[in-house]
Amino acid sequence: MEIEKLRILGEASQYDLCNYVSLNQENFTSKNLPGIYHTRTPNGCQVPLFKVLMSNHCTNDCKYCINHCHNHFERIKFSPEELISVFLHYYQNHYAEGLFLSSGMPGDADLAMENMIEVARKLRLEYEYQGYIHLKIIPGASYDMIKRVMSLADRVSVNIESATSSGFEELTSTKDYHNDILRRMKWMGRLKKRHPQMAPSGQSTQLIVGANDETDLDILKRAEWLNKHLNINLSYLSPFEPLEKTPLENISKPADNRTPRLYQAQFLLNSYGFSPDELVLDDNGFLFLDDDPKLLWANSHSDMFPMEVNEASFKELLRIPGIGKISAKRIIEARRKGIKFTKLQDLKDLGVVVSRAEPFIQLNRAQQTTLPF
Structure with a gap:
């Protein structure tokens, strides 16, 4: 029983x-x-x-x-x-x-x-x-x-x-x-x-x-x-x-x-x-289900991008697709130590999902360096 x-x-x-x-x-x-x-x-x-x-x-x-x-x-x-x-x-x-x-x-x-x-x-x-x-x-x-x-x-x-x-x-x-x-x-x-x-x-x-x-x-x-x-x-x-x-x-x-x-x-x-x-919603107040809400927001704010990773504030970094709270903190900590980001690989090593972030960032206001595959 x-x-x-x-x-x-x-x-x-x-x-x-x-x-x-x-x-x-x-x-x-x-x-x-x-x-x-x-x-x-x-x-x-x-x-x-x-x-x-x-x-x-x-x-x-x-x-x-x-x-x-x-x-x-x-x-x-x-x-x-x-x-x-x-x-x-x-x-x-x-x-x-x-x-x-x-x-x-x-x-x-x-x-x-x-x-x-x-x-x-x-x-x-x-x-x-x-x-x-x-x-x-x-x-x-x-x-x-x-x-x-x-x-x-x-x-x-x-x-x-x-x-x-x-x-x-x-x-x-x-x-x-x-x-x-x-x-x-x-x-x-x-x-x-x-x-x-x-x-x-x-x-x-x-x-x-x-x-x-x-x-x-x-x-x-x-x-x-x-x-x-x-x-x-x-x-x-x-x-x-x-x-x-x-x-x-x-x-x-x-x-x-x-x-x-x-x-x-x-x-x-x-x-x-x-x-x-x-948030990007349809006319009835529902999320679009085919895309990430953060990506939809970024695509609707093209005037803010590409964002310079070496200058952006913590709050600004959080607006970039592919960058979360942990990776944003790591970026800020690295910059305080005098580190400049010049390659996408540098960001990938800190946990950034660079495949998502790449269209929305720039590094040292120079052309981004692609990842070796």
Whole structure:
């Protein structure tokens, strides 16, 4: 029965992302180890997490979710002791290196939170587990519950799901966008500011792409707002998946490359100093899917290029296709040491993607030297 619970509640957790990738069913579960999810760290390493729902009982009517309250199937749950036992077995056998725990909401948000808190409390205090814990905040949870969660977890999150309140209302009638979601996110932000040791990895959130009529511009403006006001540097974007026995089962999936393009654009906003108004969009507020948003911007600003690499500021370098934050920093550091760039190979050695950058740069105001092949 425990293995069956793992299979069901592990699969049911798959739509809560903790990885900046498109949904990949094979990444969530396996026949031998249900509940294992392989996430990637910023440096590219894969880390196995035990990722599961505490319960699939839920009184919310989210139209995209298989656990919505109008769906009739067997509802099951883990007790805190059962879940701890399974997780410690996985952890001690090196199957998982951390815990990602979420839950449906069985009528009362604080009741659901209490069970997840008990798991984290016992792991920390009774079993002296000091590894990674990510706990989901149930929409509508009380301030005191959120504070308790943040004292135990490395990362916390509540899913915002939609970029606008009207879009949110298209997806559910049992949750309030401003009260249940945004207010809780602001509470977490304030607690983190007052107590930096709480949830040391901060908070994250998730938006669904393609479940309603929201445009890419809507999504990107919300992502920028979350970064500016709540210090959420990158929001997870979950491409909508039409699931059987949900009200949205006949809605089409978004184009495969829509979510990756949105991630690229979000990086431009949150890490490269772009504003939403600078992005190249179609008349309806959607990104062009055939080209990188940064390349489209550069091609539409021919007056700024070619840019002299030996003179450009850090912010200007970030506008050049093929130059990222790391390579831009390396260029600035090399220039401070008196190094002048005269060959494309010099830039390639610093991590610049010269095949993309070459049309947009010049070196010492001289003709660029091509790479030897």
